[in-house]
Amino acid sequence: MNKRDFLKSLAITSAAGITSIETLANRLGQFHDFPADKLATNEDYWSIIRSGYKLKGDYINLENGYYCFLPEQTLNRYLEKIKEINYQGSWYFRTVQWENKDKTAARLAQVFGGSPDELAITRNTTESLDIIISGYPWQKGDEAIYAHQDYGSIKNMFELAARRHGIINKIIDIPLHPENDEEIVKAYEVAITPQTKLIMLSHMINITGQILPVKKIAQMAHSYGVEVMVDGAHCIAHFDFKIDELDCDYYACSLHKWLSVPLGAGLLYAKKEHISKIWPLLAPYELDHSNIKNLNHTGTHPVATDLAINDALDYFEAIGAKRKEERLRYLQRYWSDQVRGLPRILLNTPIDPDRSCGIANVGIEGIEPNQMAKSLLEEYKIYTVGINYAGVYGCRITPNIYTSTAELDSFVKALKEMSQN
Incomplete structure (x- = not known):
């Protein structure tokens, strides 16, 4: 045959x-x-x-x-986990909840890049990016750069930072049909000034599907002393790459998109050397963690979703x-x-x-x-x-x-x- x-x-x-x-x-x-x-x-x-x-x-x-x-294969497992958490009740939350979440985050890091103390499970891309934007050590007159094509609510978060901290947002346009990577890199480079602190860019522009040359943009930005935050909402489990090989400083993704995790799971990656300077969006149970946990408090939430990430990873790895x-x-x-x-x-x-x-x-x-x-x-x-x-x-x-x-x-x-x- x-x-x-x-x-x-x-x-x-x-x-x-x-x-x-x-x-x-x-x-x-x-x-x-x-x-x-x-x-x-x-x-x-x-x-x-x-x-x-x-x-x-x-x-x-x-x-x-x-x-x-x-x-159906992962949905059935998810429903079983909901029933199990309901059966175990408060015992689960007060005993193995955090250990299990840490193990899942470590597996995400193993599959998609980064180290376990640089990667956190959040609720979605928006929350992940907002943690960085809201907690960044802005000073009045600092500049941020992003594109008209970027996601609306994230652009609004930069607007709130402008109102609160007096930062200046510089908005660029990404060509729909670029001739080469350098054309895109240049669009960001010409907007940089000595006051520029952070560039946000989409790994994949959500409205067109265009993939941007993140590593080249990050390397260019770093040559000016500028940090790079990446909106990767559509990228994890869509096409093959490792986060830490992109050379960006922060990366965010929604796991309910191409990894097919139940709603309520996202990912935040932050380089170790940057974590301590970001103010948490919500105060953790214990202040001043030395790793990503300092930025990862959400309060009580549907933990079955965290557990379902492992099932989605099993399914993803079965396909390849x-x-x-x-x-x-x-x-x-x-x-x-x-x-x-x-x-x-x-x-x-x-x-x-x-x-x-x-x-x-x-x-x-x-x-x-x-x-x-x-x-x-x-x-x-x-x-x-x-x-x-x-x-x-x-x-x-x-x-x-x-x-x-x-x-x-x-x-x-x-x-x-x-x-x-």
Whole structure:
């Protein structure tokens, strides 16, 4: 039996039988020698993974970027943990709660980079970035740099810092279709002055999916004595990298996105040498920790979510970081390459495959983005989100690993019909 027939046979026999992460890992483990880029195009292989998702039949979901809901394998484990915490009650919170959270944070550091005393589990990207912005040792006249394309609530946090501390915010524009990395690095560099203290940049711009050259920007900024904070909301478990290899000073991510952790889990990384100067957003039980715990107090919260991170990591590792990255990039290019260059079609994501992965943005001349999203849902049963700010005019398209090329064919068909109308 050749590889394709073997995969097809496996997909058929597995469609209704993979109820646990262990079973999924065993099935997928048979293909560890298959190149990731070859598996990315094999619909039979990915149908195995699709079978683990309970999909709503009302529409094709191409808005996974907000929240990547859980496959049944991890959802079942999460529900078990909720029941277990409810059973153990206060005993759990007063005994093993912190030990378990520390172990989970240490595993996140092992998988995604950094050391355990530099990485904390927060509630989401916004909280993680706000901890740094609100606690930074600002002085009146200090400057911060960020982009128009950055996430709105984080820009608002810088505005609050300006009102409170008298800092100056300098806002730049990121080119939608840069010719090279240097063009992006230069956009930040020309805004730096002797008063600049901190640059915030998006690892992946959430409205377009463009991946920025974080390490090059960080190295440039450090040459001026400027620190770099990275909004990585869409990056962990989306494409393969290590946080500490980016050379940034602070990094934040939402684990409920591409790692598919239940809502209420985020990640904050801060270099050891910077932690002591950041004022905590909430006072910890014990003041003046020497590590990231000093910034990580949240009060009583749903601890089952923290525990579910381990299950999401088990699932992620069963699939493989590179396989997932290659599949997501393939899905994005599968639909975007079919409409690129067509009349009235506006692709707001760089064509260079290294500058994007699973997320892209597409618009249609003459159709307002929210109306475009409304038409896609009502006329074609395709769910997306309209984006119309910072020079981006279109719908953000975010498939996930369960998405099939047949579903994307429906999306391509819809785009072609709408653009010709």
